[in-house]
Amino acid sequence: MAQACLWLAIAALTVYVVLGGADFGGGVWDLTAGGAQRGAPLRGLIERSMSPVWEANHVWLPFLLVLLWTAFPPFFGSIMSTLYVPLFLATAGIILRGTAFALRPHATTLGVARLLGASFALSSVLVPFCFGAAVGGIASGRVPVGNAAGSAWSSWLNGTSIALGVVAVLMGAYLAAVFLADDARRVGDAALERATHTRALLAGVLSGVAAIAALAVVRSDARDLYDGLTSGAGLVLVLASAAFGVATLALVAARRYLPARATAGGAVTCITVGWAAAQSPYLLPGRLTLTQAAAGDATLTALLIALGAGAVFLVPSLVLLYRLVLRGRLDKPYEPLDARWRT
Amino acid sequence: MVNPSLGPTVQEHLLWARELQAMSFAVHIPLVCFGVSFPALVLFVEGLWLRTGDPTYRALAKRWSKAMAVLFAIGVVTGTILSFELGLLWPEFMSTFGGVFGLAFALEGFSFFAEAIFIAIYIYGWEHLDGRRHLLAGVPIVITGITGSFMVISVNGWMNHPVGFDVAADGRVTHVRPWAALFNPNFWHEFVHMYLAGFLVAGFLVAAVYALSWLRGDRSSYVRAALVVPLTAAALSAPVQVLVGDWAGRTVANYQPTKLAAFEGLYRTESGAPIHIAGVFVDDRVRFGIPIPRLLSLLAKHDPNATIQGLEAVPHRDRPPVNVVRYAFQTMVGIGTLLALLGVVYVVTWWRRGRLPRSAWFYRAVVAAGPLALVALLCGWVTTEVGRQPWIVYRVMRTEQAVTNAGGLPWVFVAMLVVYLALTALAIGALRRLAVRSPESELTAREAA
Numbered sequence: 001m002a003q004a005c006l007w008l009a010i011a012a013l014t015v016y017v018v019l020g021g022a023d024f025g026g027g028v029w030d031l032t033a034g035g036a037q038r039g040a041p042l043r044g045l046i047e048r049s050m051s052p053v054w055e056a057n058h059v060w061l062p063f064l065l066v067l068l069w070t071a072f073p074p075f076f077g078s079i080m081s082t083l084y085v086p087l088f089l090a091t092a093g094i095i096l097r098g099t100a101f102a103l104r105p106h107a108t109t110l111g112v113a114r115l116l117g118a119s120f121a122l123s124s125v126l127v128p129f130c131f132g133a134a135v136g137g138i139a140s141g142r143v144p145v146g147n148a149a150g151s152a153w154s155s156w157l158n159g160t161s162i163a164l165g166v167v168a169v170l171m172g173a174y175l176a177a178v179f180l181a182d183d184a185r186r187v188g189d190a191a192l193e194r195a196t197h198t199r200a201l202l203a204g205v206l207s208g209v210a211a212i213a214a215l216a217v218v219r220s221d222a223r224d225l226y227d228g229l230t231s232g233a234g235l236v237l238v239l240a241s242a243a244f245g246v247a248t249l250a251l252v253a254a255r256r257y258l259p260a261r262a263t264a265g266g267a268v269t270c271i272t273v274g275w276a277a278a279q280s281p282y283l284l285p286g287r288l289t290l291t292q293a294a295a296g297d298a299t300l301t302a303l304l305i306a307l308g309a310g311a312v313f314l315v316p317s318l319v320l321l322y323r324l325v326l327r328g329r330l331d332k333p334y335e336p337l338d339a340r341w342r343t
Numbered sequence: 344m345v346n347p348s349l350g351p352t353v354q355e356h357l358l359w360a361r362e363l364q365a366m367s368f369a370v371h372i373p374l375v376c377f378g379v380s381f382p383a384l385v386l387f388v389e390g391l392w393l394r395t396g397d398p399t400y401r402a403l404a405k406r407w408s409k410a411m412a413v414l415f416a417i418g419v420v421t422g423t424i425l426s427f428e429l430g431l432l433w434p435e436f437m438s439t440f441g442g443v444f445g446l447a448f449a450l451e452g453f454s455f456f457a458e459a460i461f462i463a464i465y466i467y468g469w470e471h472l473d474g475r476r477h478l479l480a481g482v483p484i485v486i487t488g489i490t491g492s493f494m495v496i497s498v499n500g501w502m503n504h505p506v507g508f509d510v511a512a513d514g515r516v517t518h519v520r521p522w523a524a525l526f527n528p529n530f531w532h533e534f535v536h537m538y539l540a541g542f543l544v545a546g547f548l549v550a551a552v553y554a555l556s557w558l559r560g561d562r563s564s565y566v567r568a569a570l571v572v573p574l575t576a577a578a579l580s581a582p583v584q585v586l587v588g589d590w591a592g593r594t595v596a597n598y599q600p601t602k603l604a605a606f607e608g609l610y611r612t613e614s615g616a617p618i619h620i621a622g623v624f625v626d627d628r629v630r631f632g633i634p635i636p637r638l639l640s641l642l643a644k645h646d647p648n649a650t651i652q653g654l655e656a657v658p659h660r661d662r663p664p665v666n667v668v669r670y671a672f673q674t675m676v677g678i679g680t681l682l683a684l685l686g687v688v689y690v691v692t693w694w695r696r697g698r699l700p701r702s703a704w705f706y707r708a709v710v711a712a713g714p715l716a717l718v719a720l721l722c723g724w725v726t727t728e729v730g731r732q733p734w735i736v737y738r739v740m741r742t743e744q745a746v747t748n749a750g751g752l753p754w755v756f757v758a759m760l761v762v763y764l765a766l767t768a769l770a771i772g773a774l775r776r777l778a779v780r781s782p783e784s785e786l787t788a789r790e791a792a
Contacts, residue, residue, distance in 0.1 A: 052467045055419050055459040062426045063452040069430065069437045070445025077349050077438025080430030084749045087431055091424045092762050099766050102416030106773040116769075147349040147434055148748035295442030295519070302446050302521040310453035317483075321460045330467035 002294035004304060005071035006276070012067060014272045016060035018175060018265045021168070023054045025176025027097065027124020028169065029199060036114055040336035041192055043117065046176075047104070047337060049183045052330040054101065056321060070303050072293040074145060075283045082143045082150035083134045090130035097123035110341040117337075125169055132168030136161030139275060140222035141285035159221035163214035170210050171268060174203035178248065178264045182257035187334045200252045200260075208245050211271075224285055228278025237274030241267045345736070346514030347435035347744045356752040357743055360432045363756045365728070367425055369721055370763050374418035376720065378458070379492055379541030381411050382484040384549070384572055389481065391568070393474050399565050402785040405469055407549075407569075410777055412466045417770055419459065432752075436735050436745035439516060443508050444501050446521040447494040454491030457483050492541075493534055500530025503727065504598050505736045529598060532591045533727070539584045540723065543682060544716045546577025551713030552778050554706040565782045571699070574689060574709060577716070581686035584679060589642065595730075596643035599737065600652035601661070602730035605668040607639050608632075609653045616640045616651040620673065624665045627654070663732040671725035678719035685712055 026046045033039030033046075069076040080087060100120040107113035133156040137143055140160040143150045155161075177200035184192040215238075219226040228234045244267035251260035279285045283293045294300065324330050354360065385407045392400035426448075430437050461483040468477055501507070507524030511517045553570035596603045603609075608624035609616055616639040622632025637647040644651070654662050685708055692700045700706075731737060735745040 052463040055416060056456065056463060058419060058423070059452070059456045059459050062423045062455065065426045065430070066445060066448040066452050069441035070449055071442075073438040073441035073445075074348055076430055076441060077434035080427075080437070081349070081434035081747045081749055084431050084747065087427060088755055088758075091427045091431075092758060094423055095420045095762050095766060098420035099417055099769060102413055103769050103773045106413070106776055108776060145349070147347070147352060149349075152749065152751075295445075298519050299442040299445065299521050303449055306446055306449045310450065314453055314456050317457055317460045321463060324464060324468075324471075329471050330464065332467065 001297060001300040001304065002071070002290050005067065005294070005300055006290055008304075008307060009064060009067045009071065010273060010276050012060050012064040014269050016057075016064060017168075017171075017272055018268050019053070019057035020060060021128060021172035021268065022175035022179050023050055023057050023172075024124045024128045024169070025172035025174065025203075026050050026180070027121045028173040029176055029180070030117060031121035031125065036110060036338055040338040041189070042180075042195055043337035044335055044339070045180060045184055045187065045189075045192055045196070047101075048187075048332055048334055049180060050101070051332070052325055053321065054098075056318070058098070067303075071295055071300060072283060072290075073295055075288060075293040077147065078145050078149065078284060078288070079134070079138055079143050081146075081148040082152070082155050083137055084148070085152055086130040086134045086137075086156045090127050090134075093123035093127040093130065096120075097127060105340075107341070110338060113337075113341055124172075128168040128172050129165035130156075132165035133157070133161035135168075135275070136164035138284065139164070139225050139279060140218070141224065141287070143284050143287075145284060145288050159217045160214075160225070163210075163217040167207065167210050167214050170203060170207040171271075174200065174207045175264050175268065177203045178252060178257065178260050181252065181255075182261060185255075185257060186328055186331075189334070197252065197255070201249065204245065204249045204252065208242070211241075211245075225278055228280075229274060232277070234274050234278040237270045237277060241270035241274065244270060344514065345439060345510050345516060345740050345744075347740070348439045348515075349435050352435060352744055352746055353748055354743070354746045354752075357746050359752040359756050360746050361742065363752065363759060364428055364432055365725075366756075366760065366763060367421065367428055368724065368728075370767070371418065371421040371425055372720060372724060373544060373717055374414055374421060375492055375537075376541040376544035377411070377414045378418055378488040379538060380488075380545045380576065381407070381414070381549075382481060382488055384545070384576060385411055386478060386481045386485060388568065388572055389478055393478060397564075398786055398790050399568060399782070401790060402782040403565060403569055405785040406777065406780075406782065408466055408469070410774055412462065413770065413773055413777070415458070415462050417766065419455075421766075422455070431749075432747055433735065433745045434747050436740065439740065439745075440508075440736060443505075443516065443519050443521060443524050444498045447497045447501075447525050450525075451491050451494035454487040454494065458487040458491060461487070489538065492537060494525075496534045496537055497525055497527065497530045499727075500533050501525075501527045502735065503533075503731055503737050504529030505739050510739065529594065532587065532594050536584070536587050536591050536723075539580045539587055540716075540720050542576050542580040543584060544720050546573040546580065547682070547709070547716040548713040550574040550577060551710045554709035558703060558706050558710070563782075570709075575693075577682075577712075578686035578689040581679070581682040582690075585683050588676070588679060592642060593644070596651070599730070601654060601657050602663065602668070602727075603643060604652060604654045604656075605663045605665045605730055606672040606726070608665050608669050609639065609651060610655055612650065612653040612656060614640065614650040615648050616643075618642070624669055629669075661733065663730050668726055668730045671722040671729065675719045675722040675726055678715045678722070682712055682716060682719070685709070 030043050030046050033042045096119050100116040104113055104116040104120065107116055136158065137155040140158065142155040142158065177196055181193060181196040181200050184196045215229065229238050244263045248260050248263040248267060251263060281289045283290055385404050388400050388407065389404035392404060461480055464480045465477065465484060468480055472480060501524050504527050506527050507520040508516050509518040550570055550573045553566050556566045557570055607618055608629040610627040615637045617634045617636045618638040619629040619632025619634050622629045639651055640649040641647045643649065688705065689700065733741050735742045
């Protein structure tokens with residue numbers, strides 16, 4: 001039963017990394033789009049694509065937290081208390097990012113809109129970096145069992161953490177660019193499609209390079225994790241991720257964006273599942289196994305029943321939302337972002 | 344007493360952790376009020392449009408749905424922060440009891456999901472979905488706003504009346520019964536109380552915006568509808584809230600007598616206990632207050648001679664900070680009474696004369712009622728949560744046993760204060776700009792005709 005709950009937590013994490021990660025990536029492209037005028041077409045596209053879905057995509061995060069604290073309470077307490085610095089930074093970033101994104105359309109002047117845009121874009125880099133760094137701290141065995149028992153700083157400022165933080169940011173940018181290229185084609189703007197197409201290829205190559213570099217860092221910094229990733233199921237998944245990555249590049253190059261969405265998601269899924277496989281049976285490597293961390297059977301049973309019942313409502317609702325989105329039924333008319341402040 | 348599962352706690356900044364948590368709730372809870380009640384008001388106005396075809400109603404529903412979207416977005420992020428802070432600030436609480444009460448949050452997660460999904464469909468579907476389908480897309484928002492808060496309040500009810508587990512001789516939590524914890528006997532009154540508070544706070548705040556336009560001489564049908572709908576909801580809820588408050592008070596008297604004693608500052612256990620209005624609790628008694636004999640006994644037990652347990656029944660270290668709880672309680676009750684009177688004036692005028700009150704003072708009172716309802720809401724939560732102290736899980740785990748051992752909490756508090764201030768200022772600015780824009784801007788030329 002603990003195993004089933006773990007798989008559900010990994011599934012929630014994976015969906016969050018793919019969908020939520022793409023929304024963070026949207027922020028990265030907003031940040032790098034250029035000046036207010038030059039960047040306006042891309043920013044308008046990003047806002048239009050993210051608006052209807054970012055909240056639903058975000059809910060996977062609190063959902064994951066709930067799964068962890070219900071099913072694996074000591075794991076949750078240990079990671080939250082030791083990794084409080086990056087996680088508090090992430091919470092501040094989450095507030096700034098969501099608020100700025102939701103309020104930017106209501107800004108009265110271009111100046112205010114730019115300020116909100118900057119806060120949205122910068123926190124879109126901060127948050128995935130912090131999450132990646134926190135995962136690095138867990139995966140490299142730097143979180144002991146206990147109340148803030150690990151180091152407040154070296155638990156997330158270390159080779160593995162920084163490498164994973166960078167990979168998280170780049171991976172989000174890569175997903176976002178693939179998704180945006182598809183949306184740009186739906187808008188029917190050739191220049192925008194070219195811009196997102198180039199970015200998707202660039203970010204794809206960069207994330208691939210960063211992932212390989214991260215593997216090298218992990219080899220010297222967290223040998224157990226490296227061994228897990230280069231043998232057995234871990235190895236299979238790492239190779240599958242690479243294959244998905246290459247396939248995505250090929251599909252993007254061929255401008256077949258809809259299947260590219262799926263393969264890009266597949267590449268990321270293999271990484272999260274691969275991480276879980278690499279440190280199995282531990283939740284905190286070398287310190288806390290799945291069995292030790294799991295809550296009692298009564299709790300796990302109740303949780304699985306609740307999740308099963310909830311899924312009956314959730315799955316059709318999500319399908320409805322994404323179907324409406326992908327068919328353009330929730331689209332606002334496209335305009336460059338600065339248009340509404342330049343009339 | 345339970346043993347924290349991650350080992351002993353050492354935290355010199357416990358108060359900072361509590362204040363940070365309180366601040367985060369204070370920002371989030373007003374948004375919850377809007378989540379609970381505002382969708383129903385928006386759908387009601389959209390329903391009026393579908394029935395009458397009057398474009399004023401469409402413009403109003405559309406405008407309000409934009410405010411709803413802003414408030415929901417901020418609710419999403421501030422709510423996420425709360426779930427982080429439960430772990431970041433109270434890891435011992437979560438690791439010891441997460442398995443007991445977590446089920447409620449899992450169910451709440453589904454509400455949260457459905458709310459996010461259908462708000463998106465509702466907001467972005469105005470131009471794409473036909474009238475009836477669009478209204479239908481809004482129904483899950485109304486339902487999930489209620490079910491979500493239902494689950495969270497179940498956890499709060501459980502913290503105040505923990506059931507669904509045993510504590511073994513060695514201090515470990517055993518025999519966890521998550522369903523029993525979920526439906527603990529303490530949460531029904533809390534839920535109804537909060538549900539009505541949602542209508543009071545959102546209703547009076549929205550009405551206050553348009554009462555201001557009314558006072559400035561704008562009597563357009565748009566302003567009239569925007570004033571009457573939320574004001575009616577709030578005015579009907581306010582008197583009922585007094586009755587629910589009575590229910591809540593009697594439940595506290597039964598389950599948490601020390602908290603009730605703190606409401607009044609009652610030190611000695613006595614029969615025919617009085618209530619003192621205002622004054623200050625020093626040296627174990629209320630000084631300078633206006634006494635009303637036997638009222639506490641009457642309210643808490645519906646018997647003027649009933650015996651009420653005083654603070655002396657428990658050792659000093661097991662008592663909440665009396666003055667904070669007492670002032671919060673009295674402020675909530677005082678404001679609640681005024682709001683109920685205002686509601687009665689409105690309902691009676693409407694019923695007897697079939698029109699809105701004419702006095703400018705009524706509309707000034709409505710303008711004041713918005714922020715006052717917010718103050719009463721926060722005071723209510725201070726009453727119940729500070730009144731629970733020094734326990735995080737009533738009589739089972741002390742707050743100081745639950746806190747993190749992490750350092751630097753004052754810094755975190757200051758940083759989050761800055762973030763929350765910026766958020767509040769930005770949100771209020773955006774909502775004000777949304778309110779002053781002309782209603783016609785919501786309609787296409789064809790719809791306005």
